[in-house]
Amino acid sequence: MGNGPGTAREREDQEMTDAVLYFEDVSEGDEGPTLTHVLTRTDLVAYAGASGDYNPMHHDEVKATAAGQPSVFGHGMFSMGLLGTAITRYVGAGNVTRFTVRFARQTWPDEELRSSIVVTGKRTEGDLHLIDLDVRLRNADGEEKVVGEATAKVPAKA
Amino acid sequence: MADDILSTIIGTPTGTTVVTVERGQLALFADAVKDPDPVYRDPRAAADAGLPGIPAPPTYPFVMGNFGVYAELQPADAPSGNPMGAVLGPLMAKGGLILHGEQEFTYHRPVFAGDVLEGKGSVVDAYQKESKGKTMTFVVVETAWSDPATGEPVCTSRMNIIHRI
Numbered sequence: 287m288g289n290g291p292g293t294a295r296e297r298e299d300q301e302m303t304d305a306v307l308y309f310e311d312v313s314e315g316d317e318g319p320t321l322t323h324v325l326t327r328t329d330l331v332a333y334a335g336a337s338g339d340y341n342p343m344h345h346d347e348v349k350a351t352a353a354g355q356p357s358v359f360g361h362g363m364f365s366m367g368l369l370g371t372a373i374t375r376y377v378g379a380g381n382v383t384r385f386t387v388r389f390a391r392q393t394w395p396d397e398e399l400r401s402s403i404v405v406t407g408k409r410t411e412g413d414l415h416l417i418d419l420d421v422r423l424r425n426a427d428g429e430e431k432v433v434g435e436a437t438a439k440v441p442a443k444a
Numbered sequence: 445m446a447d448d449i450l451s452t453i454i455g456t457p458t459g460t461t462v463v464t465v466e467r468g469q470l471a472l473f474a475d476a477v478k479d480p481d482p483v484y485r486d487p488r489a490a491a492d493a494g495l496p497g498i499p500a501p502p503t504y505p506f507v508m509g510n511f512g513v514y515a516e517l518q519p520a521d522a523p524s525g526n527p528m529g530a531v532l533g534p535l536m537a538k539g540g541l542i543l544h545g546e547q548e549f550t551y552h553r554p555v556f557a558g559d560v561l562e563g564k565g566s567v568v569d570a571y572q573k574e575s576k577g578k579t580m581t582f583v584v585v586e587t588a589w590s591d592p593a594t595g596e597p598v599c600t601s602r603m604n605i606i607h608r609i
Contacts, residue, residue, distance in 0.1 A: 323478055336469075336476035338510030362544040363506055367477030370502040379483045379490075379554075380499045386548035 307377055309408065309415035309442040318376035318403030318419070323368060325360055327395050333364045360393035365432045369423050372401035376419075377438035383416070387434030398426040406435075415442045450570040450581070453527040458565035458585055460519055462592065464512035467557040470500050477501055497556035505555060505589060505599045506547065509563055517560070527567050528583060532607055535581055540609030545582065548602040555589070555598060562592040568602070581607040 323329075330344045339361055342349040350358045366387050373382060393399060400423070407418040416439055423432040474484035479501055482489035490498045500508075532542065555561065569584040582604060589599045 321478075329476075329478075333476045336473045337507040339507070363503060363547070364477070366506075366547055367473075367501065367503045371477050371479040374479070374481070374502060379481060379493060379501075380495050382502045382549075383551050384549065385502050385551075386546070388546045389544055 307440050309417070309440050310444070312405055312408055312417050312440065314405055314407055316405040318372065318401075318405075321368065321372040321375065321401040322398055324398045325393055325395055327358060330358060330360060330364065330395075333361055333367070337361065337363060339363070357395060360395075362389040362432070365389070365393055365399065365423050366434075368399060369401055369421055369432055369434070372403060373419065373421060373436050373438070376403055377417070377440055381438045381440060382436055383439055384437040385421075385434070386436075387421070387432050390430045390433050393425070393431050399431065400424050400426070414439045416440075450531065450572060453531055453567045453570050453583075456527040456567050458526070458528055458567060458587075460565070461509045461513055461563045462517040462519065463508050463561055463563065464514060464517070465500065465508065465555055465557055465559040465561065466512050467498055469511050470498060470504065470557055473504050473507070474501050477503065495554065495556075497558060500555035500557075502549065502551070503547075505549060505587075505601050506603070508555070508561070508589070509587070519562075528585065528605075531570065531581070531583055532605070535607045535609070538609060540607055543606040543608060544603065545606040546602075546604035550600045550602075552597045552599065559591070559598070560593070561589050561598055563587045563589045578608050583607075 327345070334340050334345050343353065343355065344358055344361050347358055369387070370385065373385070402422040402424065404420045405417055406420050409416050416437055419436045419438070421434050421436050422430055424430050471485045474481065483493050483495065484498060484501060487498055536542065565585055565587040567583060568586045570582065572579065572581045584602065584604050587601045588597065589601070590597045
């Protein structure tokens with residue numbers, strides 16, 4: 287992934303991150319933008335290097351199949367990381383105050399992973415304006431891979 | 445494994461690590477989790493977003509102890525021993541699979557490039573249960589990251605690891 291002028295998709299991403307989400311503009315039931323990504327073995331090699339997690343189940347097909355797995359499979363933390371990317375795209379980097387998940391199922395190369403972010407509530411705690419989110423990662427068949435919750439502090443206009 | 449062995453590891457430390465959070469590592473991690481946001485790569489973009497520095501992506505604290513760990517910064521009196529290994533080692537010797545069951549982060553403030561942070565880990569729970577003919581052993585480890593210079597808490601990471609056989 288380059289950091290240059292980039293593709294149309296990257297420019298679109300840029301515009302999405304530039305739009306500040308204000309507390310007043312958030313309502314219960316709102317949905318964040320959906321991030322979709324088709325998982326590749328190269329993603330898992332890149333995540334292994336960037337995370338330091340060299341469990342061979344995630345990059346070594348020979349060892350994974352010898353262990354009875356149909357192929358290599360994704361790091362749970364890659365899935366949570368992808369969901370984190372979707373969340374910060376919605377609420378802004380540096381604004382997440384809590385992020386908790388349960389890893390429901392393994393992810394497999396060539397699966398399309400889709401994020402789902404739904405606002406479940408909004409509240410004020412002292413000076414903080416908080417929004418609560420239901421966050422999920424599913425494959426194209428709707429099978430849930432990661433299920434969790436996040437809370438973010440967002441700026442208020444007033 | 446007898447429950448009494450599991451209960452003896454509850455409350456035991458898993459180690460203390462001092463890490464230097466490096467800018468290149470954060471950009472590499474953002475690439476790996478498919479986040480093209482320039483805020484993770486360019487201090488001007490971070491400033492535009494109202495941040496005092498380049499932040500870490502939200503799940504970075506999970507891997508933070510794997511990078512920027514320099515010998516001269518490590519505490520001399522860090523507890524030794526590996527309670528995770530003491531429990532999971534004998535279980536793994538019997539076979540089975542290690543799974544990451546749940547993960548939780550609580551952020552007191554973002555992690556920033558240039559931070560020097562101390563992570564203190566401890567086993568907060570350990571238990572076993574039978575499910576669908578399998579024996580599941582759960583070990584929950586909490587790592588509290590703080591700024592050792594000020595004592596300010598930064599992030600708490602709570603990991604639930606399962607051995608299933």
